Amino acid sequence: MSLKTIFSGLLLAGTLVLAHPGKEEVFAHSALPLERKSLNHCNKEFSEPEFVKRTVEVHGREYARLRRELGLENESPKLDPRDYISVSKIDHKSSKTVSKTMDLASLFSDAGACMLMPAVDQGPLYVLGEQVRKNITENEPGIKMTLAIQVVDYKTCKTVPNAWVDIWSSNSTGIYTGVQGYPGMGDPKDAGMLKGTALRGVQPTDDHGVASFDSLLPGHYDGRASHIHAIVYLGATKQPNNTITGGKASHIGQLYFDQSLIASIDTVAPYSSNKNKVLKNTADFLFMQGANGDDPIVRYALVGKTLSEGVFAWIRFGINQNANKAVNPAAFMTDKGGVMNPKGPVALLPKTGYP
Template identity: 25%
Template sequence: MDKRKFLKNGFLGLGAIAVIPSVISSCSRDENEEGEAEVIAPPVNGQSCQVSPVEMVGPFPIKTPAQLAQSNIIGDRTGVPLLMKITIQDQSNGCLPLAGVLVDVWQCDKDGNYSQYGGNQLQATNYNSQNFLRGRQTTDSKGEVSFISVFPGWYPGRAPHIHVEVLTAGGASLLVTQIAFPVTAYSTVYASNGYNGAPDRSNTQDSLFSDSLSRNMADSVTGNISDGYTLSKVITVS
């Protein structure tokens, strides 16, 4: 119940948020092309500790990340509330949590558009002067950061995703990656009011996720349309 109240407050009362709920631990499920569910287990420190997939920054990276040090990245966007909880761990140190590093996130809105860009062939709608759905946080002693957002939409040629970059405190990039969503979660959201229906690329059809989907996949996505969703993901850097 606390999680539900938090997500609703995060969406309806942006200035009143002061606490982050605990992670709900569960395995995420994705569907393969035959419709069977695939269980994606979260990484365990010291076991199966692989560096997270390196993915392209994409055409819409954050232009001014140092100016966007914020945990609430919704801005003026609408959509199903989403709480992102990301943990960074260090492969070179037994996959222990990595404190004091920067985590940048950016994503499209429910209509598939990015802030800081637009008015061109890549994105017709011009949002050059806006900074919604972009943010930066510094990991705590547990290697954790949290962001309050909305469930992203999709745009042609890509499955639903969140962009993440991990950097040292001095700004040197350690890893650029992307987080994928379980089919069951995004299908439910995209069938609700305000979203654009099923994406034109599934997770298995996405060119970036096709060779590393199980490691790109969120460790868990829990919740519902009314109360919002919580996404948890462990990202491993070297």
């Protein structure tokens, strides 16, 4: 795969201002320095038969499981290409006809962009201490999505096993659970918001660097394009209470979706009831930061014949294992429930003008 030359030493400074109807503007996302290094030198390793075979095996098992759950094991849905707006101009939806006997290498061998994914802002709504679990839906309504993230070292081109991938996103109508007091995310006086854990969770990478989640396609909210947050921890330890502690955050990123896919999502209930304004990828400051020479948009395929039956999405993170990113959560999930971080990004928001 041919990639653009990635600029190095690029530093984007400033803040992204998110506006919420009836609220003062909130400084929600501060830009962080970017890491820029090409993974073009990894193309040979990523094309090695054994590497492709292992990647195909992992993704193929997940894809087959989803189709079995829908009773579609013997059917062959057509996956038509879709247009989207992005810097790479690549259609991230598979154009293959998927069948039971096909060589899945043709579908999954391009398991995401081959570059060092840029480190961007963690966002204001991260909760530290979520459970290690594969299924993070908690009966939230929406379009099911299994998301597979493969972690590789951008210097050695080798997969990174035993890493911990922590993801979180909004629900179908653009609401994040687990944090109290953020404007536009429920009643700021409702302490019950701290009990929410939906669409948040942690998974380890296997011996081929892959971590996967059963989640939902996220809904949009004012000021941001549709996205999912992710942190990759190295050296963390799983505790008896099914959380992780310690280690270092070697990667903080956000991943996105084709604009045409987002438009289709918004026609399906309950996404269609979302009244928040849609911000396109190319108008989102953090998307532009992440897509400036890189490709933070997931590859995807429909599980069944229609979007409402679910999506399988995948992307590759190239990380710097020597990096140690600063993490400042909005809240902590403890054995006694959620607790706001008094020095976190939400607690430090100006209170003037909020009910």
